[in-house]
Amino acid sequence: MDAQIGKQSLQFAEAPYIVSSASIVGKKEGEGPLGKLFDVVGDDDKFGQDTWEEAESTLQKEAFQMAVGKAGLKPQDIRYLFSGDLLGQTIATSFGLMDYQVPLFGLYGACSTCGEALSLGAMCVAAGYADHVVSMTSSHFASAEKQFRFPLEYANQRPLSATWTVTGSGAYVLGKQRSKARITGITTGKIVDYGIKDSMNMGAAMAPAAADVICQSLSDFGRRPEDYDKIITGDLGIVGQEILWDLARQNGYDISSVHTDCGIEIYDAKKQGTGAGGSGCGCSAVTLSAHFLPKVETGQWQRILFVPTGALLSTVSFNEGMTVPGIAHAVVIEHA
Amino acid sequence: MDAQIGKQSLQFAEAPYIVSSASIVGKKEGEGPLGKLFDVVGDDDKFGQDTWEEAESTLQKEAFQMAVGKAGLKPQDIRYLFSGDLLGQTIATSFGLMDYQVPLFGLYGACSTCGEALSLGAMCVAAGYADHVVSMTSSHFASAEKQFRFPLEYANQRPLSATWTVTGSGAYVLGKQRSKARITGITTGKIVDYGIKDSMNMGAAMAPAAADVICQSLSDFGRRPEDYDKIITGDLGIVGQEILWDLARQNGYDISSVHTDCGIEIYDAKKQGTGAGGSGCGCSAVTLSAHFLPKVETGQWQRILFVPTGALLSTVSFNEGMTVPGIAHAVVIEHA
Numbered sequence: 001m002d003a004q005i006g007k008q009s010l011q012f013a014e015a016p017y018i019v020s021s022a023s024i025v026g027k028k029e030g031e032g033p034l035g036k037l038f039d040v041v042g043d044d045d046k047f048g049q050d051t052w053e054e055a056e057s058t059l060q061k062e063a064f065q066m067a068v069g070k071a072g073l074k075p076q077d078i079r080y081l082f083s084g085d086l087l088g089q090t091i092a093t094s095f096g097l098m099d100y101q102v103p104l105f106g107l108y109g110a111c112s113t114c115g116e117a118l119s120l121g122a123m124c125v126a127a128g129y130a131d132h133v134v135s136m137t138s139s140h141f142a143s144a145e146k147q148f149r150f151p152l153e154y155a156n157q158r159p160l161s162a163t164w165t166v167t168g169s170g171a172y173v174l175g176k177q178r179s180k181a182r183i184t185g186i187t188t189g190k191i192v193d194y195g196i197k198d199s200m201n202m203g204a205a206m207a208p209a210a211a212d213v214i215c216q217s218l219s220d221f222g223r224r225p226e227d228y229d230k231i232i233t234g235d236l237g238i239v240g241q242e243i244l245w246d247l248a249r250q251n252g253y254d255i256s257s258v259h260t261d262c263g264i265e266i267y268d269a270k271k272q273g274t275g276a277g278g279s280g281c282g283c284s285a286v287t288l289s290a291h292f293l294p295k296v297e298t299g300q301w302q303r304i305l306f307v308p309t310g311a312l313l314s315t316v317s318f319n320e321g322m323t324v325p326g327i328a329h330a331v332v333i334e335h336a
Numbered sequence: 337m338d339a340q341i342g343k344q345s346l347q348f349a350e351a352p353y354i355v356s357s358a359s360i361v362g363k364k365e366g367e368g369p370l371g372k373l374f375d376v377v378g379d380d381d382k383f384g385q386d387t388w389e390e391a392e393s394t395l396q397k398e399a400f401q402m403a404v405g406k407a408g409l410k411p412q413d414i415r416y417l418f419s420g421d422l423l424g425q426t427i428a429t430s431f432g433l434m435d436y437q438v439p440l441f442g443l444y445g446a447c448s449t450c451g452e453a454l455s456l457g458a459m460c461v462a463a464g465y466a467d468h469v470v471s472m473t474s475s476h477f478a479s480a481e482k483q484f485r486f487p488l489e490y491a492n493q494r495p496l497s498a499t500w501t502v503t504g505s506g507a508y509v510l511g512k513q514r515s516k517a518r519i520t521g522i523t524t525g526k527i528v529d530y531g532i533k534d535s536m537n538m539g540a541a542m543a544p545a546a547a548d549v550i551c552q553s554l555s556d557f558g559r560r561p562e563d564y565d566k567i568i569t570g571d572l573g574i575v576g577q578e579i580l581w582d583l584a585r586q587n588g589y590d591i592s593s594v595h596t597d598c599g600i601e602i603y604d605a606k607k608q609g610t611g612a613g614g615s616g617c618g619c620s621a622v623t624l625s626a627h628f629l630p631k632v633e634t635g636q637w638q639r640i641l642f643v644p645t646g647a648l649l650s651t652v653s654f655n656e657g658m659t660v661p662g663i664a665h666a667v668v669i670e671h672a
Binding site: 003051054084086088089090091095097098101102105106109116119123124126128129147188189190313322325 | 422427466
């Protein structure tokens, strides 16, 4: 059985199920329009820890435990973990997940990591390499600002094109155990570089990669945008969304009527002062789990294309005058 | 067909072949005992670039091209790339490989990345998800010192327990196309933390993870150390090697007669002043390609266990007083 479809996609003959998922977020996300949907909202963004990095590790720890618990499983039932985060050397993942003693594939795909983790996890289960895996990721506003821009204590100002890194972690148990949603296919993205050099305008940096993988996916699977109830990008925000629609239109696809973006949905940008929208690995991970996946599970939606988007930015490359290339990975999720 | 063996291992029914590989290294590695075996030795460690990071990107670019060329393929024949490096947000990979326009799974496993990339690449090919993939990684002495310890310009002194980051990149084309070596199984490692806090003694931090995955692999496959012509760790160096032998012995396995370490073999530590040995993602990647794999391909060796080892160290976690946990991934390579 060959699962290869088109240039960049796979279609799974035995599509793995999303057995369960969990989301944990910070205070600001809890105050946003989706606030009531998350499994846990912390009232202290340090989550009882001394540092922002340990706080982010705690998010991963809790999300893993909740997702595994909801599936009626124990950590030792999970054969592989696919996880990563935004921090240098992905320390939120290392320190967050080591206690569970589950074999780990560490990932780095910037904010596209949830798509990468779901893709590899689905490949693994569909091939019979595991009965259950966990795919997950996290981000934290304060650890990300410190890593990529300025420590919060500097109180620097932010342009309106800047996005706001979501404090949160989302975890997914994938397996053969029947549930109401399954991953039927994936399209793996390439790095796309449009020469953007503004670290405060990540939406513009990521939109070309999102357009590339969405159009490729539609072409590989022989589908039109209307074949999806929603096409959901990760964290383009309002600036990136416009660019995405334009680029997709240039490729012959009008996605404007079915497109939405987790970064736009998670905050009320005007009330909450979050600029162009939410961002970070955690943004798409928690929004899928809390807001979109339930609509697939209930059958309100039959099929969605979930497309977490990443900006391959580092302070080192940025300070050396390099561009910010983007990458995005698409995951087809269907009602089962 | 179920490939799951024991607690943490997979055995491939249709084991993927290592179709070709390539290694490129810096000047110091070229002057070491394996100097004549590498495909390319640069005489300028900047490889014609302006920064150390761009130099490392160039290493990946060249290694990819050489490996693909040796296989008689073109970049567009490669369905997926599995790659990562040590730098924050793995920028050596992003900027090195984006020109090839191959769908990318970005990885972070510290210096275990070569094992992680070969594992995921082999899983992907064995499952029929791709006809050819490239698994690769890199490191660079100067970009790593800047990232993890001190910029070279500080001229700080190094203790003897410190290892020397290898400047180099190794790339592997995996596929169904018959060759002289194949990946018949893998054992995926967990994070193991023995509480080491010395960033200048990575061998001690990684040895427990190496012992854990080697003993688990022997147990999962029902093998004894003597069933391997060599068990080859990535970059434990002479300090880590002793700890590994002790820990394995405590688990009932005497591996001392079949064990070697890429970090020990790549330099003449006394003559070259490299302390405890070589390290970095590139260390195991280039040493397997240039030195060990040919022995399997010619049939001098029938079976080896290749175990790249990683220390999950970041300057942020280190400065916050955290430990340095380790991880290692084992890959079974057999003559075909």
